[in-house]
Amino acid sequence: MSAARAVTRRAVADSRIRNVSFAGFLGLIAFANVVGYRHTYPTLKERLAFAASFGTNKAVELFYGHPHDLLTVGGYTAWRVGGIGAIIAAVWGLLAAVRALRTEEESGRQELVLAGVLERRAAYLAAVAAIGAGGALLWLALTLGLAAGRLPVGGSAYLALATIASGAVFAGVGAVASQLAATRRVAVELSAAVLVLAFLLRTVADISSGLGGLRWATPLGWSEELRPFADPRPAVLVLPAVTAALLFVAGEAIARGRDVGTGLIQGRDSSEPRLRLLSSPAALALRSQRGSLAGWLAGTGVFALVVGLLSTSFTSANIPESLRRELHKLGGASITTPAGALGFYFVLFVFAFSLFACSQIAAARREEADQELETLLALPVSRTRWLVGRILLAAGCTTFLAFSTGLLAWAGAAGKGAHVSLPRMLEAGANSLPVAFLFLALAAFAFALVPRASVGIAYGLVSVAFVWELFGALLGAPRWLLDLTPYQHVGLVPAQPFRAAAAGIMLGIAAGAAASAVALFRRRDLAGA
Amino acid sequence: MPNGAGTDPIRTNQLTKRYGATVAVDRLDLVVRAGEVYGFLGPNGAGKTTTIRLLLGLHRPTSGSAAIFGIDAWREPVAAHRRAAYVAGEPFLWPALTSAETFAYLARLHGSVDSAYRAELVERFQLDTSRKVRALSKGNRQKIQVIAAFATRADLLLLDEPTSGLDPLMEIAFRQTVLEAKERGQTVFLSSHILSEVEALCDRVGILRRGRLVDEGTLSDLRHLAAQTIEVTFAGPAPDLGPLPDVRVAPAGANALRFEVTGSPQPLLAALAAHPVVDLTSREPSLEEIFLHHYDESGKRVGG
Numbered sequence: 001m002s003a004a005r006a007v008t009r010r011a012v013a014d015s016r017i018r019n020v021s022f023a024g025f026l027g028l029i030a031f032a033n034v035v036g037y038r039h040t041y042p043t044l045k046e047r048l049a050f051a052a053s054f055g056t057n058k059a060v061e062l063f064y065g066h067p068h069d070l071l072t073v074g075g076y077t078a079w080r081v082g083g084i085g086a087i088i089a090a091v092w093g094l095l096a097a098v099r100a101l102r103t104e105e106e107s108g109r110q111e112l113v114l115a116g117v118l119e120r121r122a123a124y125l126a127a128v129a130a131i132g133a134g135g136a137l138l139w140l141a142l143t144l145g146l147a148a149g150r151l152p153v154g155g156s157a158y159l160a161l162a163t164i165a166s167g168a169v170f171a172g173v174g175a176v177a178s179q180l181a182a183t184r185r186v187a188v189e190l191s192a193a194v195l196v197l198a199f200l201l202r203t204v205a206d207i208s209s210g211l212g213g214l215r216w217a218t219p220l221g222w223s224e225e226l227r228p229f230a231d232p233r234p235a236v237l238v239l240p241a242v243t244a245a246l247l248f249v250a251g252e253a254i255a256r257g258r259d260v261g262t263g264l265i266q267g268r269d270s271s272e273p274r275l276r277l278l279s280s281p282a283a284l285a286l287r288s289q290r291g292s293l294a295g296w297l298a299g300t301g302v303f304a305l306v307v308g309l310l311s312t313s314f315t316s317a318n319i320p321e322s323l324r325r326e327l328h329k330l331g332g333a334s335i336t337t338p339a340g341a342l343g344f345y346f347v348l349f350v351f352a353f354s355l356f357a358c359s360q361i362a363a364a365r366r367e368e369a370d371q372e373l374e375t376l377l378a379l380p381v382s383r384t385r386w387l388v389g390r391i392l393l394a395a396g397c398t399t400f401l402a403f404s405t406g407l408l409a410w411a412g413a414a415g416k417g418a419h420v421s422l423p424r425m426l427e428a429g430a431n432s433l434p435v436a437f438l439f440l441a442l443a444a445f446a447f448a449l450v451p452r453a454s455v456g457i458a459y460g461l462v463s464v465a466f467v468w469e470l471f472g473a474l475l476g477a478p479r480w481l482l483d484l485t486p487y488q489h490v491g492l493v494p495a496q497p498f499r500a501a502a503a504g505i506m507l508g509i510a511a512g513a514a515a516s517a518v519a520l521f522r523r524r525d526l527a528g529a
Numbered sequence: 530m531p532n533g534a535g536t537d538p539i540r541t542n543q544l545t546k547r548y549g550a551t552v553a554v555d556r557l558d559l560v561v562r563a564g565e566v567y568g569f570l571g572p573n574g575a576g577k578t579t580t581i582r583l584l585l586g587l588h589r590p591t592s593g594s595a596a597i598f599g600i601d602a603w604r605e606p607v608a609a610h611r612r613a614a615y616v617a618g619e620p621f622l623w624p625a626l627t628s629a630e631t632f633a634y635l636a637r638l639h640g641s642v643d644s645a646y647r648a649e650l651v652e653r654f655q656l657d658t659s660r661k662v663r664a665l666s667k668g669n670r671q672k673i674q675v676i677a678a679f680a681t682r683a684d685l686l687l688l689d690e691p692t693s694g695l696d697p698l699m700e701i702a703f704r705q706t707v708l709e710a711k712e713r714g715q716t717v718f719l720s721s722h723i724l725s726e727v728e729a730l731c732d733r734v735g736i737l738r739r740g741r742l743v744d745e746g747t748l749s750d751l752r753h754l755a756a757q758t759i760e761v762t763f764a765g766p767a768p769d770l771g772p773l774p775d776v777r778v779a780p781a782g783a784n785a786l787r788f789e790v791t792g793s794p795q796p797l798l799a800a801l802a803a804h805p806v807v808d809l810t811s812r813e814p815s816l817e818e819i820f821l822h823h824y825d826e827s828g829k830r831v832g833g
Contacts, residue, residue: 183624269664270657273629279637288625371621375674378585378615378687379638382607525588 003118004126011100011130018099019134021460022092026138026163027145029088029467030081034149036474037076047071065224066206066215074151074229078159081146084470086223087199089138089167094191096134097174100127101251102187102263105178111260124252131171139164151229159228165240169219170195172247179254182263189295196299203306219243281376282389286397289363296356296401300349304405307345308412311338311420338418342409342428343492349405350432350490351466353398357440358458360394361447365455369529383522391444391514398436402429424494431493434506435486439465441513448520451527536599538563538685538716539584543593546579546740553579555740556593561718561733563684566711568731569720572824576740577720578618581689584718585615597685611640614678618690618720620670624663628656628673635677647680653702668694679706686710686717692726704729724816734816736823743823752813756789756822759797764805773797 012019041047051070065083069075104110104127113123139160146156174191181187198218205214205221215221222239226232254264277287286293364387367373377383406429413420443458450457469487482488489502539561546554554576561567571577582588583595586606595602597609622631628651636642651658654672662670671694678686692703700723707717707730721727727734728748735745744751756777762785770778775792788797794811801809 267661269661270659271627271661272659273627273633275630275633278630278634281638284623284634288623371617371619372623374582374587375617375621376638377587377606378610378617379635380607380610380640381638523589526582 003116004122004129007113007118007123007126008129008133011104011127012133015096015099015130015134017456018092018095019137021456022088023137023141025463025467026085026088027141029085029471030077030142030145030160031149032471032475033077033080034073034146034151036471036476037073037080038149039476040474041076044071047076065202065220066212068224068227069230072229073149074155074159077146077149077151078162078228078230081142082159082163082223082228085142085163086166086220087195089164090170090195090198090220092138093131093135093167093169093171094174094177094188094195096131097171098178098184098187098191100130101175101255102178102181103184105261106182106184108261114260120256121252124255128175128248135164135167135171138167155229155232158226158232158234161237162223162226162228165226165237166219166223168244169222169240169247172244172251175251176247176254178263179251179258180264182261182266185292186263186265189292193295193299196302200302200306280389281381281386282393285363285367285390285393292359293397297404300352300401300405301408304349304408305412307342308409308414308418309416311341311409311413312416312418337495338413338416338420339424340492340495342413342420342425343495346409346428346432346492347469347487347490349402350435350487351462353402353432353436354439354462354466355459356401357394357398357436358443358455358462360390360397361440361443361458362455364390365447365451368451368526371526371528374526377526384518387444387448387518387521391440391517394440395437398440399433402432402436405429405432420494427498428493431491431498431503434503434510435490437510438486438506438513441510441517444517445513445520448517448524451524536563537561537596538598539567539596539718540599541580541584541593541595544580544583544590544595545592546576546583546588547591553740554583557737557740557742559735559742561716563716564711564714565732566707566717566719566730568727568734569718569737570722570724570727570734570820571737575737577737578689579740580737581615581687581718581720584687585610585613612683613685613687614639614681614683616671616674616678616686616688616691618693620667620674622662622670622673625661627659627661628665629658631662631673632658632677632680636680639677639681639683641682642680643682644680646682647676650676650679650706653706654699666694668696668699671695672699675703675706679710682713682715684715686715688718689720690722691719692721692723700726724820728816736820738823744819748816751816751819756791756814756818757794757811758814758818759788759790759794759809759811761786761788761801761806762808764807768804770797770800770804773800 041050048071051067065079065086067075067079070079101124104113110123114120118126139157142160142163143153143157146159147153151159170191173194174187177187177190177194181190198220201214201218202220202224205211205218206224215225216239219240222236226234226236258264277283367376373386376386403426406425406427407422409428410420410422410425413425414422439458439462442461443454446454446457465485466487468482468485472482472485486506489499489506491497491499491502537560539559541557541559544554544557544559545552557576557580559580569577569580579588583590584597584602586595586602586604586609589603598612600609600612602609623634626634632642632647636644636647654676656669656672656676660669662673665673671691675691678688692700695703704726707719710717717730719727719731731748733745733747734751735742737743760781765784767780767784767786773796775790776797777789779787779789781787790797
C-alpha cells in the first residue's frame with residue numbers, strides 16, 4: 001500500500017509543472033470571460049441582441065460550440081469557457097495519461113517499479129490516482145477562476161466539472177493508447193487523432209441543422225449537453241464517468257495481459273534495409289516523423305475541407321452593432337460571406353501551424369535529451385548544420401502543411417459553389433506562415449538558451465498568445481497590450497488583404513531569433529534529459 | 530603516421546570543466562602519442578566521461594583546452610571528428626533503424642568507411658543486421674557502435690567503456706579488433722573498468738581521480754612504484770620480526786605472514802634468514818591492487 005502511495009506521489013511530482021500550467025491557464029480563461037462579458041454586454045438589451053445574432057450564427061459555433069443561454073453571465077461563460085475548456089482539458093487528460101502510463105514504461109522505470117513489491121494492477125491504479133489528483137487540481141482552478149468572477153460557487157463547480165469531464169474521458173483514451181503503442185510518441189498521436197475526430201464530430205453536430213444528435217456521439221458534446229448555468233442536466237455526467245471508467249478498466253485489462261515494455265501494436269523487429277532518407281540528420285528526422293506529419297496533414301486537411309464546405313452556409317442574419325464589435329475584437333471581417341468565414345477560420349489554422357512548429361523543435365529537443373544528438377555530434381557533423389537543418393525542415397513542413405490546408409479549404413468551398421479563387425486560398429496559406437515561423441524561431445531560441453524548459457516555453461508562448469488574441473479584447477485591454485500577440489497582426493486573407501508590413505516585421509524577428517539560436521547553441525554544453 | 534608535439538592524437542592543456550560548484554575535470558594535462566593504446570582508468574564519477582566529452586567538443590572547457598591531432602576540440606569539432614571515431618558508454622542510437630540502416634547512416638555522416646572490414650566485423654561480432662535497434666539488447670547495440678567506429682579506420686579511436694554489456698566471447702573479438710587497429714598504426718584511447726582488458730591491451734595507463742591524473746605510466750612503471758607482495762610460511766608459529774623499513778605485515782593464515790614491500794626487499798630477507806621458512810612466494814602487484822590503492826581515498830598514495 002505504501003509502495004503504491006510512493007508511486008502516486010512520484011507521478012504527481014513528475015507532472016506538477018504541466019498540471020499547474022494547465023490549471024492556471026484554465027483558471028485565467030474562466031476569470032477573463034466572466035469579467036469580459038459583464039464589461040462588453042452590461043445590459044439585458046445588449047445581451048438580447050448579442051444572443052439573437054450569435055444564437056443563429058453557425059460560424060461562431062464552430063469555434064466555441066453550441067450555446068444554450070447567452071443572456072446571463074453564467075450561460076455565456078458556460079458556452080465560451082466550456083467549449084474551449086473541454087478541448088484544453090482533453091489535451092491535458094491525454095498527455096497526463098500517456099506520461100504516467102507509457103513514458104514511465106518506455107523509459108524502463110516501470111520495470112523497476114514492477115520488480116518491487118507492487119502488483120501490476122496496483123501500479124496501474126497508482127498511476128491513475130496521480131492523474132486523478134491532477135484532474136482535481138484543474139477542476140479546483142477552474143471553479144476558483146469562475147467564482148472569482150462573482151459567479152455562484154455551486155454553478156461554477158458544476159461548469160468546471162462539465163469541462164473537466166472531457167479531460168477524464170481523454171485520460172481514459174490516453175490510458176488505452178498507452179497500452180496499444182510501445183512509444184510515447186505513438187500513444188500521443190493515437191489519442192490526439194481521437195480528439196481531432198471528437199472535435200470534428202462536435203463541429204458537424206453544432207453546425208449542420210438536423211445533426212444535433214451527433215453531439216451525443218462525442219465527449220466534447222457531452223460537456224455541452226450538461227448545460228451548465230442554462231438548464232443543468234447532471235444525469236448526463238453518467239456518460240463521461242462511465243466512458244472514462246470503461247476506458248481505464250480496458251487499459252488495466254490490457255496492461256495485465258501483455259509483456260512489460262511492449263505495446264499491443266508491435267511493429268516488425270526485423271526488416272530489409274531501406275536506405276532512403278539517411279543522407280543527413282534532417283533527412284533522418286523527416287524519415288522518423290513521417291507518421292506524425294501524415295497525421296498533421298490529415299487532421300488539418302480534413303478540417304480545412306469541412307470549413308470550406310461550410311463556408312457558404314453562414315447566413316447574414318441581421319447583425320447588430322454589439323456583434324460587429326465582438327467579431328471585430330475576435331479578428332474582424334464579416335463572417336457571413338464565404339471569404340469572410342474562411343479568413344476567420346484561418347486564424348485557427350495559424351494557431352495549429354504554430355503548434356506544429358513547436359512540435360518540430362520538441363522533436364529536436366527529444367533527440368538531445370535521448371542523447372542521440374551526442375552520437376551525432378561526435379561524428380563530423382557540426383552543430384550549425386544540425387540545428388539549421390532542423391529549423392529548415394520544420395519551416396519546409398509547415399509551408400507544405402499551410403499550402404495543402406489552403407488548397408483543401410478551397411476545394412471544399414469550390415465544391416459548394418463559393419466564389420473564392422484558388423490563388424487567394426493559397427495566399428491564405430502563405431499568410432499564416434510568418435506567425436508560425438516566428439514561433440518556430442522563438443522555440444529554437446528557447447531550445448538553445450534553456451534546453452530543458454524549452455518545450456514547455458514554446459507551447460506556452462503559442463497558447464498564451466492565442467488565448468490573448470481570443471479573450472484579451474473582451475477585457476478591454478489597451479491597444480498596445482493586445483498588439484503583443486502576433487495573431488493580432490495576421491490579415492484575414494481571403495477576406496482582408498495580406499498585411500505585408502506586419503509579416504515582414506515578424507519574419508525579421510524570426511530570422512534574428514533563429515540566427516541567435518544557432519549562435520547560442522554552438523556555445524552551450526549538450527544537456528541530457 | 531604524423532608525429533611531433535603539435536600533432537599528438539590527444540593533447541590537453543590544463544583542461545578544466547566545472548558544473549556549478551562541482552569540478553569534474555581539474556587542470557588535466559594528458560598526452561596520448563600516435564600509435565599507442567592508452568588505458569584511462571578511474572572510479573565512477575572521476576571525470577572520465579567528461580574528459581571524453583571535452584575531447585569531442587560536446588562540452589565546453591571552463592578553462593584550458595583539448596586538441597585532437599592539434600585541432601582544437603571545441604572550436605573545430607568537425608575537423609577533429611574527421612580523424613576520430615567514438616564509442617559511447619551507453620549506446621544511444623535510433624530505435625527505428627535496423628543495424629544495417631544505422632551503419633549506412635553513420636558511414637554517410639562520418640564520410641569514410643571500409644565496407645569490407647565492416648562486413649568482417651559484423652561476422653566477427655555475430656550481429657544480425659536486419660534487426661531494428663529497439664529490439665536489440667544493450668550488448669548488441671554496443672556491438673553496432675564498436676563495429677561502426679572501427680570500420681571508419683579513423684586515426685584515433687575514443688572508446689568509453691566499449692565492452693560494457695559484451696559477453697566474454699565478444700570481449701575476445703573486441704580485443705582482437707583493438708590489436709588489429711594498433712597494428713595498422715591507429716591510436717586507441719580506452720576508458721575502461723575491466724582491468725584485465727586494460728592489462729591485455731594498453732601500452733600506457735593513466736589513473737584519474739576527482740578529475741586529476743594521479744598516476745600515469747607503462748604497466749611496469751606502475752608496478753615498480755607500487756608494493757610487492759611476499760608471502761612466507763614458517764615451520765612453526767609465525768615469529769615477530771620487529772619493525773622493518775618500508776614493510777607492512779599482515780597475518781595470512783596459520784603460520785604464515787604477508788608482507789607488502791614498497792622499497793628494497795633486502796632488510797626483510799635478512800630478518801627472515803634467522804627463521805625456519807618452508808615456503809616463500811613473491812608476486813608483483815596486479816593492476817587491480819594498484820587501482821584499488823588509488824581509488825581508496827584513505828589509501829596512502831604511491832608515486833604520482
